[in-house]
Amino acid sequence: MNWKAYIHSNPKIRLGKPVIKRTRLSVEFILGFFSEGWTQEQILENYPTLNQSLTYS
Template identity: 50%
Template sequence: MNWQDHIVSNKDILLGKPTVKGSRISVELILDLLATGWTEKMIFESYPTLKEEDLKAIFLYLKNCMQNELFFNYDKSA
């Protein structure tokens, strides 16, 4: 799967945040929902246009970001 087929960034949509193609559903929103305890089933019920492939693409996108070191460093001593 190619995450670029599902995740896009457009400066005119949500200030350029990565979103699911053809929607205003941001990667950040999906991650926030999962982090607060939502299940995949809850997400798909609340966002019926979201497909399983879109969710997989979000995780592939994040994996690619991590591999390319596109993340914030976290210093536990700070």
């Protein structure tokens, strides 16, 4: 997987933290869910915009 197709950083968005493209959700935020035991399905269910962001390239 080419992570650059899904993640980017812009100093004007979230102070330059890496975010999922087409969202304002930081990678750190999403990884926090995985560290708490959430599944991919649970995250996508709660953040449906992620599913749409990841299907576009």
